[in-house]
Amino acid sequence: MILEHAVLQVDPNRSAEFEEVFDTARAIVAAVPGFIRLQLSQCMEVRGQYLLLVEWENLEAHTVGFRESVGYERWRRLLHHFYDPFPVVEHYESVAEVGSVE
Template identity: 55%
Template sequence: MILEVAILPVIAGKNDEFEAAFRQASAIISSMKGYISHELQTCLEDSNKYLLLVRWETLEDHTQGFRGSAEYQEWRQLLHHFYDPFPVVEHYTLTQTYN
């Protein structure tokens, strides 16, 4: 499993619009091959900053499958105009777990 991590800096005053668009976009990403789950969290210290976590079966499911798809173009149209600056996206793999 791969964890995609993105900090999303949303333009001030656009939170409600962004969250509504994200609800629409969620249906797009959740339909993609290799998708496992995703969540969106709001930063407590800065309400214009969101954390997006997406779990994929493989890195290629995200970088080639999703980003290379027509569905990604729809995702882009719904969300990318809300960001300033554009988010950095990184991918992680599990090293260890602790309880």
């Protein structure tokens, strides 16, 4: 399993609009083969900052399967104009885990 991580900075005055559009966009990524789970969290200390975590079966599911899909173009049109600056997207592999997963 691969964990995609991106910190998204959105104009705080557009947070509600971003969340509404994201609600539509999440179905796009969820339809990609190799997608496992997505979580979008809003930062409590920094207005307009979000943490996007997406679990993929493997790196290629994201970098090829999603980013080279027609769905990615729609995702880009829906969401990319909200980000300033554009986020750095990084991928992680688990090396340790504690606790229960529900």
